[in-house]
Amino acid sequence: MSADTTTSTDNTTSAERRAVPASVGKGTTVLAVLTVQLVAFAVAFSLGYPGVYAVFAVLSAAALAVAHNRGTFGLAAATLGTVLLVALGLPLLLLVARQDPALVAEMAADPSVQQALYLSVYAPLLAALASVAFGVPLALVLARGFPGKTLVESLVDLPLVVPHSVAGLAILFGFGKGGAFPQLKILGTMLGMVLAMTFVSAPFAVNAAREAFESVDTRVEWAARTLGANRFETFRRVTAPLAWRGVLTGGVLAWARAVSEFGAVAIVAYSVDFFYPPKGEITGQHAPVFIYNTYLSSGLEESGAVATLLLGLSAIIFLLVRTIAYDDGGWP
Structure with a gap:
């Protein structure tokens, strides 16, 4: 082995050794901050003053920014951003903290609850797969641009602002009895549920x-084309490997939106x-519908227990998705 090679290896090893403690130190810091936050919340909650924790969280974020x-x-930025995080996270923490563990366990063992949770993973998964299967080609066309692109993008975004009840009515008018495909049974069917979820999550x-796709450098794609790759090969070997994380994120977001649809x-x-x-x-119900029925029939405690189970499952x-898909840079 030459001296240059030995020196290069030593430098690489040294760099790796420096990187490991840095990453470990950063992980330790994050764990310490999370531990302090959870302990502070537990103390404030046990004393009956959860609002005090909100103040503590904002002040601790400001202190970290100063440090x-x-x-x-x-x-x-840290202070204002933490205000939003507290507004999002505190209700969820209180939802979980105020549950009776025995009641949550009882509801988890209820077959009707298990069926609702199963349906609330299964049906949204079908909707997410449909959204990705048909949405990715459309996304690729939109990323490349064409006349009337703005109009199409507005149509794609329209379900985001349409009231949810209107979305359900649109599905019935569009695909139900007297709609575009009268031979299909939509009302009260799995197909209707998946269509409704796809409409709001696509x-x-x-x-x-x-x-x-817009973040992919078009010069890289053009280089592949000049080397003899056709459009499909360029997409499979260049564009897709560079954009797959965004596609996966879109699929996960579509699934999450479908899970929450009521x-x-x-x-x-x-x-x-x-x-x-x-x-x-x-015969069963989507979990949000099941939770609403449980709230009307049994009250806040039982519906809160089911909601906690759905929150934990989600x-x-x-x-799991983030751990499996985002721990390395490889193309699956």
């Missing part, structure tokens, strides 16, 4: 994929027949 010399602008898949599903498919192993064909799936 890291972020300047006046960084301090303002914009997330299309927009995330479009932004990912209004459109309640109108189109309040109760549906679906395959539930090992029982086979059964969080686990999100963590």
Whole structure:
């Protein structure tokens, strides 16, 4: 081995050794901050003053910005950003903290709850797959541009501002009895539920994929074309590997949006027949609809327990997707 090679290897090894403690130190810091936040919330909650934790969270974020010399602008950004995080996270923390563990366990063992949770993963997954399968080609066309692109983008984004009940009615008028495909049964069917979910979730898949395709350097694609690759080969070997994380993010967001849908599903498919192993064909409800019915019939405690189960299930799936898909830069 030459001296240059030895020196290069030593430098690489030294760089790797420096990088490992840095990453470990950063992870330790994040863990310490999270631990302090959870302990502070637990103390404030046990004392009956959860609002005190909100103040603590904002002040601690400001203190971290000062400690890291972020300047006046960084301090303002950290403080204002934490206000929004508290507004988003505190209700979820209180939802979980105020549950009776015994009641949550009881609801988790309820077959009707299990069926609702299963349906709320299965049906949104079908909607997300449909959104990605048909949305990615549209996103690629939008990313490349064409006359009338603005009009098409506005149509794609329209479901984001349409009230959910209106979305359900649109599905019935468009695809139900007297609609475009009168031979299809939409009302009260799994097909109707998936269509309603796809209607409200497709914009997330299309927009995330479009932004990912727009971030790909067109010069790289052009280089592949000049080397003899056709359009499909260029997409498969160049564009898709560079944009797949955005496509995956769009699919996950579409799934999450479908999981949370209530209004459109309640109108189109309040109760549906679906395959539930090992029982086979059964009748059940989407979890948001089931939670609403539980709230009306049994009150806040039982509906809160089911909501906690749905929240936990969604969080686990999100963590699994991020762990599997975002831990390295490889193209799957």
